[in-house]
Amino acid sequence: MKEKRKLLMELFTSTLYLSAFTFGGGYVIVSLLKERFVDQLHYIDEKEMLDLVAIAQSAPGAIAVNGAIVLGYKMAGILGIIVCVIGTIIPPIVIISVIAYFYKIFITNKIISAILLGMRAGIGAIIVSVVYDMALSVMDEHKERNILIMIGAFVLNYFLNVNIMYIILGCILLAFVELFIRRERA
Incomplete structure (x- = not known):
């Protein structure tokens, strides 16, 4: 019981801390969740984290909350x-409550505008780092299919402007086809 309470406290304080000091959206918090729970605490391995991120991305809603849901369920x-x-x-x-209350002051303050502009550069770097780490992890599996799916999804979304929803649905369809083929062979 004490172990469970300690784990729950660790989950709460880690997600609270990460959420409080993460700016830039869900993908930034996902990279920090990975750093905290995979690299520092070793609660889950990198492959499990990739699976959790895939689930969080596929579910409707904010990726930070979805990531917290799948991580929390996996852990406790x-x-x-x-x-x-x-x-x-x-x-x-x-x-958001504080910003809403002081909105008029924030919107016209040059210092806050400069801070937000500087934060954008840092956020961009963190997102590039996450994408790079995830791509390396996919390539480390040495499954040509996964690499082709990753490259195909990038090309479809970035160059051909295909909506990400269609790409996700296509990946789900591919997974069902693969599952069906495996069951037929077995």
Whole structure:
């Protein structure tokens, strides 16, 4: 029981901290979740994290909350979901409430505008780092199919402007086809 309480406290404080100090959207928090739970705490391995990110991306809603849901469930079941989601949503609720209250002051302040502009560059670097790490992890599996899917999804989205929803649905369809073929062979 004490171990479970310690795990839940670790999940709460980690998601609260990451959510409070993460700017730039869900993909930034996903990279920090990976750093915290894979690299530092060693609760899950990198392949599991990639699977959790894939699930979080595929589900409707904010990726940060979806990531907290799948991570919390993986680590501690339903109670883990509750703890991780609460830890993830408290900081944005507080920050948005403060910003809404002081909106007129923030919108015209040159210092805050400069800070936000500087933060964009850092956010871009973090997102590039996440994409690079995830691409390397996919390539490390040495499955040509995964590499082709990754390259195809990039080309379809970036160069041909195909909506990401269609790409995700196509990947789900490919997974079902592969599952069907495997079952037929077995």
